[in-house]
Amino acid sequence: MKALLRKDFYVMLTQLRGLLLVMLVFSVIPGGTFIPFTFLYTAVLSTASLIALDEQSRWDDLALMLPYSRRQLVASKYVTGWLGIVAALVATVAIQYIWAATGVAALGEGFFTAICLYIAIALVLQAVTVTVIFRFGYVWGRIMIVIAVAAIGGVVGAAAANGSTLSTAATALNRLHPVTYPLLAAALSVATIPISEHGYKVRCEK
Amino acid sequence: MNAIEVRRLKKTYPGFELRDISFTLPEGAILGLVGENGAGKSTLIRLIMGATGPDGGEASVLGTDVGRPEFTKTKDDIGVVLDEAHFPPSLNALELGRIFADTYTRWDGEAYASLLEKLELPGKKKIKDFSRGMRMKLALAAALSHDAKLLVLDEPTGGLDPMVRDEILDILEDFTRREDRSVLISSHIVSDLEKLCDYIAFLHKGELLLFDEKDRLLEEYALVKLSERDFEDIPKEAVRGVRRGKYGVEALVERGLVDRAITAERTSLEDIIVFFARGDRE
Known part of the structure; x- marks a missing residue:
């Protein structure tokens, strides 16, 4: 596992520098408007890009013949994504607190809750992305994710049109402590590892 | 092991x-x-x-x-x-x-x-x-x-x-x-x-046509160059592949199944592989 994480780290530093820079820029903008993008960029795009680069160089073919189990190959991508989210969290919180302390921009009232929610959304989206890509490969996986996002957008849009559905969901969320959001999302993320592993196995058989 | x-x-x-x-x-x-x-x-x-x-x-x-x-x-x-x-x-x-x-x-x-x-x-x-x-x-x-x-x-x-x-x-x-x-x-x-x-x-x-020790293959198989009429006398079970040309027939044969009187040339691995593949086509 350590070898796979090291490999992903090197690849991120060399090939995904632009992505990391965008993440940093989003986290630096005072006021927190762009913070959601920091997490989404880190969690979804970096993980998906790493898998895409593995497919492109055919490292994934070689890795299956090296002393890594299929579970390690799958789990390493999750761990890379989680580490990315932690890095985004540290960068965002540190920078936004610096802005607040220096008087550049105050922290909003719901900053903590918002951060918890963003982490949760990032974890869920990362889990879905990784699961789909491991099953269908990067090219087909990306198409399916676009379709899924459009479908989810449609459902959320319909719920928004029916204001009571959305407010019921918001009330249910408000009853939970904000820390619960990322914890539940992390549990979901871990639960999808065996699903991704199975999907990857099915894809390798074809 | x-x-x-x-x-x-x-x-x-x-x-x-x-x-x-x-x-x-x-x-x-x-x-x-x-x-x-x-x-x-x-x-x-x-x-x-x-x-x-x-x-x-x-x-x-x-x-x-x-x-x-x-x-x-x-x-x-x-x-x-x-x-x-x-x-x-x-x-x-x-x-x-x-x-x-x-x-x-x-x-x-x-x-x-x-x-x-x-x-x-x-x-x-x-x-x-x-x-x-x-x-x-x-x-x-x-x-x-x-x-x-x-x-x-x-x-x-x-x-x-x-x-x-x-x-x-x-x-x-x-x-x-x-x-x-x-x-x-x-x-x-x-x-x-x-x-x-x-x-x-x-x-x-998708089929394994041949698996053997290299030296045995080179020992076991040989090339014969014959006229069409002489080739008819070679036992069919000895022939592993045939190449027909203007001047006669070139065939890969199992040395042990062919009359010693027939001149058989030492063959290369490449010939053996090519003739096995041709044999499959014929």
């Missing part, structure tokens, strides 16, 4: 079928897997390395069934070189060494560094800037730096100039000096395998 044992291995893809492959590679031996492009060599290697599961049959490598979870640990004893290096192109050889140091329990950093030097591979140059020959040499250096007992190489010499090919074959010869080390090497360049191998397997359209 055998290095590789394969029993009735099957794999079906749309438009392709690998049928009932069986063979045993003893420890310390070198097996050359020959076959045209698309014959199923890479599929067979993927099956042997557990990268994909079979539709039937079984394979074991260094005493471990490749379908069992323990095989992940066994792969610590196997060096793999695929037809392309398949390393992330943005990395360099030194970074790759650090990754493999965390991968293999017996990784030898000094051996790797000395191989990089011997093969004139720069440590800090990105792999994407390497030529194909350099990438293959890098893959070989990585495969030889963790005290592997078995090397599995899929078309390592394909598309390389003769000098690099020769260099790679020399390294492989060095590797096999120790008696407990085995090699499975696939190639469609038969002359490369003729230099190196103890055993030859010929895969043709």
Whole structure:
């Protein structure tokens, strides 16, 4: 596992520098408007890009013949994504607190809750992305994710049109402590590892 | 212990079928897997390395069934070189060494560094800037730096100039000096395998047409050049392949089944393979 994480780290530093820079820029903008993008960029795009680069160089073919189990190959991508989210969290919180302390921009009232929610959304989206890509490969996986996002957008849009559905969901969320959001999302993320592993196995058989 | 044992291995893809492959590679031996492009060599290697599961049959490598979870640990004893290096192109050889140091329990950093030097591979140059020959040499250096007992190489010499090919074959010869080390090497360049191998397997359209010791093959088969009328007298069961020309018939025959009075020429491995493939067409 350590070898796979090291490999992903090197690849991120060399090939995904632009992505990391965008993440940093989003986290630096005072006021927190762009913070959601920091997490989404880190969690979804970096993980998906790493898998895409593995497919492109055919490292994934070689890795299956090296002393890594299929579970390690799958789990390493999750761990890379989680580490990315932690890095985004540290960068965002540190920078936004610096802005607040220096008087550049105050922290909003719901900053903590918002951060918890963003982490949760990032974890869920990362889990879905990784699961789909491991099953269908990067090219087909990306198409399916676009379709899924459009479908989810449609459902959320319909719920928004029916204001009571959305407010019921918001009330249910408000009853939970904000820390619960990322914890539940992390549990979901871990639960999808065996699903991704199975999907990857099915894809390798074809 | 055998290095590789394969029993009735099957794999079906749309438009392709690998049928009932069986063979045993003893420890310390070198097996050359020959076959045209698309014959199923890479599929067979993927099956042997557990990268994909079979539709039937079984394979074991260094005493471990490749379908069992323990095989992940066994792969610590196997060096793999695929037809392309398949390393992330943005990395360099030194970074790759650090990754493999965390991968293999017996990784030898000094051996790797000395191989990089011997093969004139720069440590800090990105792999994407390497030529194909350099990438293959890098893959070989990585495969030889963790005290592997078995090397599995899929078309390592394909598309390389003769000098690099020769260099790679020399390294492989060095590797096999120790008696407990085995090699499975696939190639469609038969002359490369003729230099190196103890055993030859010929895969043709997903079927294993031939598996035998190289020296026995060269001993057992011979070429005869006859007129059409004389060729009629050769027992049909002795003929493995025929080439008909303007001046008569050239055939690969089993030496033991042909009358000693008929002049039979010593044949090459390449001829044997070509005639076996032609025999299949006829």
